Each structure stands twice: as C-alpha cells, then as structure tokens.
Amino acid sequence: LALEDSGQAPFQKLQFLVRDWQYPYEEPYGAEGGDNVLQKQLQVGENMHQELATLRKGLSSCFSEMSNFLLPHPGRHVATNPNFKGNLNQIDEEFIEHLKDFMPKLLSPNSLVVKAMADKEVKAKEIMQYFKSYIEIFKGNTMPEAKSMLQVTIEANNLVSLASAKELYIASMESLCGGERPYLNQQQLDTEHRQIVASALAEFDSRKKLGGEESSLQYREQLATEIEKSYNHYKAHNESKNIFKAASTPITLFIMWFVLYILSQITSLLMLDPLADLASWLMWGLFSLGVTWAYIKFSGEFSEIGVVIDWVTGEVWENCFQTLLNKAVEQGSETAVKQAVTMMKLVSTPNPTMNLVSTPNPKLNLVGTPNLGPKKIL
Numbered sequence: 001l002a003l004e005d006s007g008q009a010p011f012q013k014l015q016f017l018v019r020d021w022q023y024p025y026e027e028p029y030g031a032e033g034g035d036n037v038l039q040k041q042l043q044v045g046e047n048m049h050q051e052l053a054t055l056r057k058g059l060s061s062c063f064s065e066m067s068n069f070l071l072p073h074p075g076r077h078v079a080t081n082p083n084f085k086g087n088l089n090q091i092d093e094e095f096i097e098h099l100k101d102f103m104p105k106l107l108s109p110n111s112l113v114v115k116a117m118a119d120k121e122v123k124a125k126e127i128m129q130y131f132k133s134y135i136e137i138f139k140g141n142t143m144p145e146a147k148s149m150l151q152v153t154i155e156a157n158n159l160v161s162l163a164s165a166k167e168l169y170i171a172s173m174e175s176l177c178g179g180e181r182p183y184l185n186q187q188q189l190d191t192e193h194r195q196i197v198a199s200a201l202a203e204f205d206s207r208k209k210l211g212g213e214e215s216s217l218q219y220r221e222q223l224a225t226e227i228e229k230s231y232n233h234y235k236a237h238n239e240s241k242n243i244f245k246a247a248s249t250p251i252t253l254f255i256m257w258f259v260l261y262i263l264s265q266i267t268s269l270l271m272l273d274p275l276a277d278l279a280s281w282l283m284w285g286l287f288s289l290g291v292t293w294a295y296i297k298f299s300g301e302f303s304e305i306g307v308v309i310d311w312v313t314g315e316v317w318e319n320c321f322q323t324l325l326n327k328a329v330e331q332g333s334e335t336a337v338k339q340a341v342t343m344m345k346l347v348s349t350p351n352p353t354m355n356l357v358s359t360p361n362p363k364l365n366l367v368g369t370p371n372l373g374p375k376k377i378l
Contacts, residue, residue, distance in 0.1 A: 034068030
C-alpha cells in the first residue's frame with residue numbers, strides 16, 4: 001500500500017541476527033560477514049522459484065536498509081545445562097566478545113530513531129495494537145494459517161486507523177469544550193461537532209488500509225458510533241457548565257413560591273381564608289423542598305431524591321413557565337413588528353404642507369421682485 005501511495009520504501013531498517021553460525025571459515029562472525037551472507041541470500045537467480053524471487057524483491061523494496069550480524073554458539077554449558085540462569089561466566093568468551101560488538105549497533109542513540117511507516121511516524125500505541133492482535137492469534141497450540149494472519153493484519157490495520165481518527169476527534173473536542181473550557185451554545189457546539197466529525201472521517205479515509213473498502217466500511221461505521229457516544233458525553237459535560245441549567249431548580253422553586261405569595265395576598269384581601277391558608281402551606285412546602293435540594297447538592301447524599309426534584313421542577317418550567325415566556329416573547333415580537341411597519345408607512349407618506357412650501361411661485365419675475373399686478377387708487 002505504501003509503495004502504491006508514494007513509491008518509496010515504507011519501512012526503515014530490517015536487522016537480521018544469525019546465532020550459532022557454523023561457517024566462520026567462509027564468512028567471519030560480525031556485521032561484515034553477516035552482510036556478505038545477506039547479499040548472497042537476496043540475489044535472485046534465473047532458475048529460482050517465482051515465490052522466492054518475489055519475496056526477495058519485496059524485502060528489498062519494502063526496507064530502506066537491511067543488515068545482518070553473525071554470532072557464534074554461546075557454549076556447551078548454555079546448551080546442555082538445564083540449571084543455566086544467565087551467568088556470564090558460563091558463556092563462551094568469543095560469544096560475549098561479538099555480543100558486545102552487536103549491542104551498541106542495535107541500541108546506540110543513532111540507531112534508536114523514531115519509527116516511521118510510509119513517511120508517517122508510528123506511535124507506540126499503534127504498534128501495541130498490532131502486538132495485541134498477533135498475540136491473540138498465536139495463543140493456540142497450532143501454527144495459524146496464512147489466511148488467519150492476513151485477517152488479523154487487516155483487522156489491526158483498520159483498528160489503528162480508527163484509533164487515529166478517534167484521537168483526532170477527542171483532541172479537537174477537548175480543545176473546544178472539554179476540561180476548563182467555558183460553556184458553549186448548543187447550536188454552535190453542534191456545528192463544530194459536525195465539522196470535527198468530517199475531519200475525523202477524512203483522517204480515517206486518508207490512511208491506506210488492507211482488505212479494501214468492504215472491510216474498512218465496517219470500521220468506519222464503528223468509528224461513527226464511538227464518536228456519537230463520545231459526543232453525548234461532551235454534550236452532558238457542556239450542559240453541566242450552563243449556570244442557568246445548574247440554577248434552574250432553585251429559580252423555578254422561587255418563581256413558584258413568589259406566585260403563591262401573590263396569590264395568598266390577593267385571597268387574604270378578598271377574605272378567602274381557606275385559599276390563603278392553602279397558599280401559605282404550599283409556600284412552606286416549597287421552602288422545605290428548596291432546603292432539601294440544597295442539602296443534597298452540598299452533601300452528595302440522597303442523590304435519587306435530588307434527581308426527582310430536578311425532574312419535577314424541569315417539567316414545571318418546560319410546560320408552564322417556558323410556555324408563558326415563549327408566548328410573551330412572541331407577542332412582544334409581533335407588536336414590535338407592527339409598530340415598525342406603522343412608522344415606516346408614516347415616513348414614506350408625502351407631506352402636503354411641505355409640497356406647498358417648496359412649490360416655486362410662478363408670479364416671480366426674473367429679477368426676483370414679486371409681480372403685484374395693477375394697483376387700484378382709492
């Protein structure tokens with residue numbers, strides 16, 4: 001896939017290590033002898049089987065660098081003693097000597113570079129996803145088939161793409177409304193969410209994946225499902241930052257208490273004592289309910305009762321006060337529109353008085369002296 005995308009070798013270095021090399025008289029131990037053996041093994045002969053030739057060509061094109069190292073046998077004591085615990089004194093000196101030469105080449109700072117695939121840096125958790133997938137298939141007592149290995153690779157490849165796209169979504173949402181970020185209007189949050197989802201799906205689609213579109217479609221749908229679950233979490237977290245939402249219960253209780261107070265005063269003036277007493281008892285009930293709600297929020301105890309109180313006050317607000325408020329706003333908007341239309345009509349209507357004043361006097365002479373006409377002598 002990487003070769004089709006960029007035409008460059010997708011992997012950096014492939015290190016071979018041959019232990020128990022038995023032909024030091026042909027090629028000596030170490031890196032030089034190992035590289036000579038590797039070059040001989042990678043040569044493609046005319047009569048070589050097609051699969052073997054394809055394998056050698058594929059290795060050369062997939063890795064930008066390949067090397068080999070030859071090690072001798074660690075010694076008879078290591079191979080035959082069942083109680084060997086890794087004591088260096090029991091290992092042949094020749095083996096230790098060549099091992100000291102090999103380990104710096106493998107673990108030196110110049111060799112420990114950031115791993116990359118197809119010019120993209122590979123994250124440790126992406127490699128871990130491949131490790132986990134391969135560990136699962138090798139748990140059995142039998143060697144897995146090549147078809148099973150391919151299926152596992154396809155799954156791991158798509159899961160890595162899914163994880164990368166989801167990470168992009170979570171990082172973008174965290175910077176938008178997570179943690180200490182202030183409350184965001186729900187409409188604006190929905191708009192930003194749709195844009196971030198589009199970016200996450202584009203990230204998933206941009207990655208080369210094994211198995212074709214049929215295999216990746218399943219993981220694309222899984223990505224959309226997981227993003228939707230995460231979005232529900234972010235919406236709930238964002239709503240918890242809404243000050244009015246948090247104070248909606250005490251505000252609703254206070255409005256109800258104030259309405260009952262006005263009702264009790266009116267019924268007292270009208271000498272309707274039973275209704276006044278009922279309003280007073282209801283006021284005390286609302287006061288007790290508010291104190292209970294405040295104690296639950298402060299202490300964290302009896303949270304189930306607090307949820308019920310929030311639900312009841314929410315229903316009262318939505319079905320009563322919110323409805324009245326919407327009607328008042330709607331009626332006020334209609335009145336304002338009517339007044340604006342009336343003012344526009346008044347401004348656009350011509351003023352006849354102004355027309356008379358601005359009309360030129362046809363009886364003015366050229367000099368500007370008014371023509372008074374013939375005078376009568378009395």
